Amino acid sequence: MASGEGLSDLEKALADRDARIAQLEDLDRKKNDFVATVSHELRTPITAMIGAAKTLRRGGDQMSAEERDAFLTMIERQGERLLRLTRGVLTEAQLEAGATPRREEVDLGALAREVAAELLEGRGATHEVEVSAEPADVSTWGDPTALRQIVSNLVENALKYSPEGSKVRVGVADLTSETLLEVADDGPGIDAAEIGTIFERFTQMDPSRGGGFGLGLYIVKSLVEQHRGSIEAESQPGAGTTFRVRFPKRAARRER
Amino acid sequence: MSKLKVLVADDEPALRKLLKTNMELEGYETLEASNGAEVLECVERDNPDIILLDIMMPVMDGWEVMTALAANPEYEQKVILVSAKASDDAQLQGWELGADEYITKPFDLEALLERVREVAARSEAESEKRRAEAISELQNL
16 A cells, blocks of 8 residues: 555544444434434323313213322323423433533432332332432432432333332442442343443333333433433343442532 | 223323223223233133224234234224324224224324224124124024
């Protein structure tokens, strides 16, 4: 090959360009899929809400008080589900826009218990969620809304992927150098080949599990990183999955 | 005449509850299934007249259910597919597999009820006809 170096630079530039094009094509395809997923995911709660209201109107006077109440609850829960779905999309947009987070002391154990209770109520107590804190009050320095979303997305995922009746374990611990948050489930687990992609935008392991836009873990990872923390997933097919989030201790306060 | 039996099959509990209650308000007897395998068990056990069948369900999807129903001539159920799959291809596939109606989600409740009433009328007419034929066969013995 003549004048080897110049050519290899050119080859490299071309290869880089091709890789970049492939990346953008992939993102474009994922965004298209995302639009389809959004419209599909919104169908169920909207159908249920409008249907429940119409059912009450046509048959409310033939129903018992409990039955009527069940339909009001349906409207409420499906509305909340819609809110969670849209909140996910909004957070993603905010992350892209680079919004500035707030910072305050947040009790992680109390937060986890609150979030777990909300999620279980919304699903009709299909699972058990056990929250353990070591010591009893483990707190971290962060944005309360973001921290809530981190815990909520992880626990919701665990509930979604683990069998009914099983127990989701949430653990928070105050370690010497970091604050640890763990969420473990008895779900189907994740293949080693796939575990690298789960934090990517628009990735869903099993869309038939119903619910979600493939944004949940991407949002978690982005929010964790916004807190200068890290997240990892440990899993084996058939043996459940554990997500481990590490937040750095608040050394910055002493430096001020 | 005894009440028409409607099987409501959807993996989404809210939609199942919604459809079940409305079928009861229509005066039908109702049964429930949350996946395709349960649908086939229910067909075998309770012999429903009409199935409101979701397509995307765990364990066994609506297509597989349709295929299994078509394979057995003893099954005389009317099937109304109720699915978020709205493409022409999906609807064609539904008709080809022998669906009696295809309703897309999100559905309009009144429109769905109207279709169910039509299918119910056809189902009753057909079972009436089968009964008359059976009687005349017996009389010819």
